[in-house]
Structure formats: C-alpha cells, structure tokens
Amino acid sequence: MSETEILPDEKIDITDVTCPITFVKTKVALDELENGQILQVHLNGGEPIQNVPRSVKDEGHTVLKVAENADGTFELFIRKNED
Template sequence: MSIKADSFVDITDVVCPVTFVKAKMSIEDLEDGQILEIKMNEGEPILNVPRSFKDEGHKVVEVNDNNDGTFTVFVEKGGL
C-alpha cells in the first residue's frame, strides 16, 4: 500500500536533537489526521524520532528502510 503524505520533510542534514525539532515543526503545520512523510538517517534519528512522535500522541503509520542509510517514516498527526 502506498501512503499519500500531505507534507514532506527531509531531516537527513541535521543531527539529534534538532532532527525531532525540525520534524515536529513540520507536523504542527498539519491538521489532525494528515500524514507527514519524514526522511531521516539511520542510527539516533530512526531510534528517537518515531518514539518522540508517539510520546506526543501521533501515530507512526509506516517505517521504510531505503537501504541507503536512510529511512522514510510516515506519521499521522494526532493518530493515537
């Protein structure tokens, strides 16, 4: 199934904790139920960013390994 994102942010150029801050600012622009697509690096970002979104009440819909050291994560705003 292909997920249609309402917005996209690439955080591969920043490091923790800025990764989550940048992604969080992007999701704040969306309405509840909309999907944010986030491209992030493996390591700390993929461990911390999805968990941080869950802690804030958002739903991580899908996590895809791009097999190039990056991941694409789809988060539904207020999905929990």
Template sequence: MTEQFNYCLDITNDVCPMTFVRAKLLIEKMTAGQVAEIRLQGTEPLTNVPKSLAELGHEIVSIQAEDGDAAHGPHRLVVRKK
C-alpha cells in the same frame, strides 16, 4: 500502491536534537489526520524521532529503509497527526 502525503520533510543531513525539532515543527503546522513522510538517517534519529512523536500521541504508520541498509541508510518515516 502509491501513498499520498500531505507533507514531506528531509532531515537526513540534520543531527539530534534538530531532527526532532524539525519533525515536531512540521507536525505542529499540520491538521489532525494529515500524513507526513519524513526522511531520516542515523541511529539516534531512527530511534528518537518516531519514539518522541509517538509519545506526543501521533500515529507511526510505518518506517522503512530506502535501500535495504537498515542500519545506516536513509529511512522513510510515515506519521499521521493525532
């Protein structure tokens, strides 16, 4: 199954708080119902970005480790704008 994303953002090289700032700026330019895939890495971004987007009312569709290293490797966060 191939998912379709309206937007893709790679913030694996960014650190907090820029990870959330960049994710929020992307979500702000999207229209309701559109879906974004956000690549992120690190304990803080993995905790803060999905939590903060959910607090703003957006739907966290999924979050998955890319290579099975759930602790340190890059993850793919899929979010749908409210």
C-alpha cells in the same frame, strides 16, 4: 497481496541535521498540519531513526510506517493526531 501506498500531505528531509534537531524539525512540520494529515520524514539511521519515532509517539501521534531505503536512510510516515 500488495501493500497500500501511503500518500503524505507533506514531506521533509532531515538528513542534514542531528539529534535533537531532528525531532524539533519533525515537530514543527507536524504543528503545521491539520489533524489526520500525514507527514513523510526522510531521515538517517542511528539516533534519528531510534529517537524520532519514539518522540512522535510520546507526543500522541501515530507512526504508520518505517521503511529503509537502499542508501541506509529511512522514510517515516506519521499521522498527526489531535493536540
């Protein structure tokens, strides 16, 4: 059984920033989306992958998927929920 691919409406790369700016950039990108749209976030392991998913859930959004890349970075897929 194959997994359905998630098609993001927008993508951001935050591998060049550190916490807490990782969440700030993610929040700004989510603010620009319509409710129900999907944001793909390319981020580093460690603090970013621990904190960003938790923070977006705390803001009321849905983490659809977290996937680790071969280079140790991650892809985070977030559905924007109503403000």
